[in-house]
Amino acid sequence: MIREAAGESALETAAKRLERAVTLLEERLAERPASVSGGGLFDNGGHSxxxxxEKSRAREKALEEAGAEASAALGRAILEIRAALNGAAPPVQSPET
Known part of the structure; x- marks a missing residue:
């Protein structure tokens, strides 16, 4: 009985982490680049x-990082869920991984 409660707790913890990672990724994907002010993109000799x-490249990098973070969180959640289903304690990992 105690193992089941601990297993459910590990599953719930893993699910919450996964949900947070997905939410973070969705928020970053939902961000829209600022619209160009003034005329068009070709005004000012191409400076716009x-x-x-450059903004697009920065956004691409941020999205790649968010995707990597979500992927890592998903991997941790999978390990925790497997460990909980097998009745084992999840592996201890540092927050950076």
Whole structure:
């Protein structure tokens, strides 16, 4: 009986971590780049286009990092769920992994 309660707790903890990672990823994906002010992208000799390209690259990097974080969280959650289903304690991991 005690093992079942501990298993459910580990499952719930893993599910909550996974949910937080997915929520973070969804929030970052929902962010929209700022609209270009003024005329068009080609105004000012292409400076606006270059600025938008740089913003896009920064956003791409941020999304890649968020995806990597979500992937790592998913991996940890899978390990915790497997451990809970097998009746074993989940492996201890540092917060950075």
């Amino acid at each position: 286009l270059a600025a938008e390209l």
